[in-house]
Amino acid sequence: MRIGIVGLGLIGxxxxxxxxxxxxYVVGVSRRAETYxxxxxxxxxxxxxxxxxxxxxxxxxxxxxxxxSILSVALEIVPHLSHDTVLxxxxxxxxxxxxxxxxxxxxxxxGHPMAGTAAAGIEAAQSQLFANAPYxxxxxxxxxxxxIDCVAQVINDLxxxxxxxxPADHDRAVxxxxxxxxxxxxxxxxxxxxxxxxxxxxxxxxxxxxxxRDTSRVGGGNPELGRMMAExxxxxxRHCIIHYRATLDHLLQQIEQEDWTGLExxxxxxxxxxxxxxx
Amino acid sequence: MRIGIVGLGLIGxxxxxxxxxxxxYVVGVSRRAETYxxxxxxxxxxxxxxxxxxxxxxxxxxxxxxxxSILSVALEIVPHLSHDTVLxxxxxxxxxxxxxxxxxxxxxxxGHPMAGTAAAGIEAAQSQLFANAPYxxxxxxxxxxxxIDCVAQVINDLxxxxxxxxPADHDRAVxxxxxxxxxxxxxxxxxxxxxxxxxxxxxxxxxxxxxxRDTSRVGGGNPELGRMMAExxxxxxRHCIIHYRATLDHLLQQIEQEDWTGLExxxxxxxxxxxxxxx
Numbered sequence: 001m002r003i004g005i006v007g008l009g010l011i012g013x014x015x016x017x018x019x020x021x022x023x024x025y026v027v028g029v030s031r032r033a034e035t036y037x038x039x040x041x042x043x044x045x046x047x048x049x050x051x052x053x054x055x056x057x058x059x060x061x062x063x064x065x066x067x068x069s070i071l072s073v074a075l076e077i078v079p080h081l082s083h084d085t086v087l088x089x090x091x092x093x094x095x096x097x098x099x100x101x102x103x104x105x106x107x108x109x110x111g112h113p114m115a116g117t118a119a120a121g122i123e124a125a126q127s128q129l130f131a132n133a134p135y136x137x138x139x140x141x142x143x144x145x146x147x148i149d150c151v152a153q154v155i156n157d158l159x160x161x162x163x164x165x166x167p168a169d170h171d172r173a174v175x176x177x178x179x180x181x182x183x184x185x186x187x188x189x190x191x192x193x194x195x196x197x198x199x200x201x202x203x204x205x206x207x208x209x210x211x212x213r214d215t216s217r218v219g220g221g222n223p224e225l226g227r228m229m230a231e232x233x234x235x236x237x238r239h240c241i242i243h244y245r246a247t248l249d250h251l252l253q254q255i256e257q258e259d260w261t262g263l264e265x266x267x268x269x270x271x272x273x274x275x276x277x278x279x
Numbered sequence: 280m281r282i283g284i285v286g287l288g289l290i291g292x293x294x295x296x297x298x299x300x301x302x303x304y305v306v307g308v309s310r311r312a313e314t315y316x317x318x319x320x321x322x323x324x325x326x327x328x329x330x331x332x333x334x335x336x337x338x339x340x341x342x343x344x345x346x347x348s349i350l351s352v353a354l355e356i357v358p359h360l361s362h363d364t365v366l367x368x369x370x371x372x373x374x375x376x377x378x379x380x381x382x383x384x385x386x387x388x389x390g391h392p393m394a395g396t397a398a399a400g401i402e403a404a405q406s407q408l409f410a411n412a413p414y415x416x417x418x419x420x421x422x423x424x425x426x427i428d429c430v431a432q433v434i435n436d437l438x439x440x441x442x443x444x445x446p447a448d449h450d451r452a453v454x455x456x457x458x459x460x461x462x463x464x465x466x467x468x469x470x471x472x473x474x475x476x477x478x479x480x481x482x483x484x485x486x487x488x489x490x491x492r493d494t495s496r497v498g499g500g501n502p503e504l505g506r507m508m509a510e511x512x513x514x515x516x517r518h519c520i521i522h523y524r525a526t527l528d529h530l531l532q533q534i535e536q537e538d539w540t541g542l543e544x545x546x547x548x549x550x551x552x553x554x555x556x557x558x
Contacts, residue, residue, distance in 0.1 A: 114488040134486050165482055173482040176471050181494040182546075187527040188463055189549040191519070192455050194526065203444055203452040205556050207413050209393040213557060214493040215460040220553030223546035230534050230542055240470070241531045245524065247473065248466040252520045255509050263509055267461075267502035270468040274499030277484045278492060 001154065004029065004061035006052070006077060008039045011090050011113065012064030013125025016044035018158050021127060027054055029077070038122050052077040055085075060150055063089035067228045071100055078105050086147045092174065093232040094138045094167035102140060107147040110138040110167060112174070113160065120222055128159070135160035138167045175236035179229040183241060185219025186226065188212075280433065283308065283340040285331070285352060287318045290369050290392065291343030292404025295323035297437050300406060306333055308356075317401050331356040334364075339429055342368035346507045350379055357384050365426045371453065372511040373417045373446035381419060386426040389417040389446060391453070392439060399501060407438070414439035417446045454515035458508040462520060464498025465505065467491075 003019055005012045006029045016026045016039060028045030029052055030036040036048025048054075055061055055077055065073045070091050081087065087108045091097050098110040115133040135155050139148050155162055165173070195201040230237055254263040282298055284291045285308045295305045295318060307324030308331055309315045315327025327333075334340055334356055344352045349370050360366065366387045370376050377389040394412040414434050418427050434441055444452070474480040509516055533542040 114486050116489070133488055136486065163482075163485060169479060169482055172476070172479045173486050176474065176479070176483040177487040177491040180470075181467060181490050183527065183530050184463055184467055185494050186546055186549040187523060187530055188460060189552050190530075190545060191459075191523040191526040193548065193552040194522065195455065197451070200448060200451045200455070203442075203448055204455040206442060207393050207415065207452050208456040208556055209412055210395075211460050211497040212456040214496050215464050216553055216556075217493050218490040219546075220550050223543045223550055226546040227539050227543035231537075231539050234534060234537070238531070238534055241527065241534070243473065244466060244470040245527060245531070247470040248462065248520065248524060248527075251462050251466055251469075252517070252524070255513060255517055255520070258510075258513070260506050260510050264502045264506035266469060267465055267498075267505040269472065270465040271499050271502055273468050273472040274495055277487055277495075 001025070001059040002027070002057065003154070004055045004058045005045065005064055006030075006055070006061060006073060007064035007066075007069075008035050008044065008048070008122050008125075009064060009066075010116065010120050010122075010124045011129075012062065013039055013042065013044040013122045014115075014127070014129040015062055015064070015090075015158075017042075017125060017127040018130065019154070020044070020046065022157055024154075027058065029055060035122055039125075042122065042125060044122065044125050052080045055080050057082050058085050060086045060088070060154060063087065063091075066224070067091045067093060067097075067232055070097055074101055074104055081105070086144075086150045088137075088151045092178065092229065094136075094170045096232045098138055098140065098167040102142050107144045109143055109147050109151045111151060111155070112136045112138070112170065113155075114174075114178075115160075130155075131159035133160055134163055136163050136165060136170055138165060138170050140167070171233050172236045172239075175233055175240045179233055179237045180240040180244060182218050182221065182226050182229060183237070184244065185216055187219070189216050189219050280304070280338040281306070281336065282433070283334045283337045284324065284343055285309075285334070285340060285356060286343035286345075286348075287314050287323065287327070287401050287404075288343060288345075289395065289399050289401075289403045290408075291341065292318055292321065292323040292401045293394075293406070293408040294341055294343070294369075294392075294437075296321075296404060296406040297409065298433070299323070299325065301436055303433075306337065308334060314401055318404075321401065321404060323401065323404050331359045334359045336361050337364050339365045339367070339433060342366065342370075345503070346370045346372060346376075346511055349376055353380055353383055360384070365423075365429045367416075367430045371457065371508065373415075373449045375511045377417055377419065377446040381421050386423045388422055388426050388430045390430060390434070391415045391417070391449065392434075393453075393457075394439075409434075410438035412439055413442055415442045415444060415449055417444060417449050419446070450512050451515045451518075454512055454519045458512055458516045459519040459523060461497050461500065461505050461508060462516070463523065464495055466498070468495050468498050 008030045028048035307327035
């Protein structure tokens with residue numbers, strides 16, 4: 001297939017590496033010439049341009065800019081697409097994107113690869129990033145069946161675990177497992193940073209080992225991405241934080257009341273639930 | 280040196296492996312014969328027994344039972360120790376242990392290696408578990424100077440990063456970086472487990488990727504250990520949870536008020552703080 005990638009960051013670049021490895025011809029479009037030049041040098045695209053006109057006569061185009069730019073980038077590129085080009089995006093929220101994009105382009109399918117690393121940018125791109133990771137497609141009643149098949153075939157070929165759901169259900173599920181963890185983890189860092197007893201704060205930093213490192217990882221990620229998750233998935237994230245806070249309050253109450261049997265029972269439920277998710 | 284280890288679990292067994300590798304002669308004492316037999320087979324001790332009388336004529340003894348049993352195990356073994364044997368423990372809380380143990384044995388030094396894995400028991404024991412990890416000693420005004428030097432020398436030899444602090448400061452610092460993360464992480468699992476919308480809950484489990492896995496890791500650990508952290512470090516943990524909750528409430532407020540600039544600024548502070556801890 002002839003495939004376009006618009007936005008050559010971690011996700012766009014990693015897609016390019018795998019798609020080229022599968023024999024597809026990949027054209028990259030970036031805002032700056034330097035970016036597509038680095039993508040060519042890295043082997044992530046066959047060639048590139050800053051001009052969206054190069055996207056004409058392609059079979060499939062992946063939109064990979066930051067969430068906040070997806071709609072504006074889509075508006076820029078659709079005038080250049082051939083009538084039968086399939087369009088998909090990789091945005092981590094769907095309800096605020098899918099309805100607008102499907103009005104803009106009849107052969108559009110919303111998508112979201114559940115993969116990433118702490119790093120960003122074309123230099124962080126890596127092959128096999130999507131292998132065995134969930135990849136969600138969010139077709140609606142309006143979505144073209146052939147377009148779904150086209151995207152699904154390419155994604156299956158990358159070794160990702162393909163899932164289908166609605167934009168609304170996608171957003172509510174990722175609020176739980178992606179957006180809430182960012183806020184929970186960031187609050188851990190911020191609360192520790194705000195400990196006014198300086199010797200205790202300094203000592204805690206020196207003692208921090210694997211538990212704190214893992215629990216604080218996503219909270220120490222890209223602030224702009226965290227802000228956009230919240231901005232574009234506000235209602236679902238709010239629901240999760242409110243339920244989370246009630247759960248934490250319940251643990252605090254058990255600690256204050258010295259209900260150690262009850263606390264241990266709750267921690268056993270948490271352990272069992274995690275073992276169910278990661279057997 | 281001739282070194283005793285009482286309690287042959289993950290920590291006791293891992294200490295034995297490294298101490299033997301450094302040429303020390305290691306005697307293990309466990310509640311059940313099966314445990315010290317497995318420790319001998321694994322190479323974690325030179326020989327073992329269920330009888331604390333074998334601890335006589337040793338230079339140094341590590342107490343490695345679960346936190347809740349440290350005092351009762353210490354009471355059992357001290358009648359068997361030689362007059363100049365140095366005693367130390369590896370309990371993850373210190374203020375509720377150190378004053379009692381230093382009354383019980385004049386050559387006692389409190390300690391806490393900041394190392395561990397998700398697994399428990401002698402089979403999980405591994406060499407080099409303490410290399411480059413912080414190892415805290417909590418001597419007091421009453422602690423024998425030679426006893427401190429003895430424990431410090433052995434621990435330095437394991438490649439651990441040795442730190443000294445008071446029992447109270449230790450407990451307040453580990454509440455931040457070890458005990459609070461357990462509660463924050465467990466609440467994440469419990470809140471998701473309690474989502475009443477079953478399709479959303481199931482979808483979130485299927486979409487859970489590295490972010491949720493890392494953030495939920497310590498919350499899905501041993502419930503008995505989590506309960507004991509809370510039970511033996513109640514006041515410090517309560518302080519941390521209350522401050523944590525206020526911080527999370529502030530993030531929620533920014534989300535509700537759509538203060539995206541403020542939220543991004545907070546997330547940037549979290550990112551910078553984490554980079555300071557893990558440069």
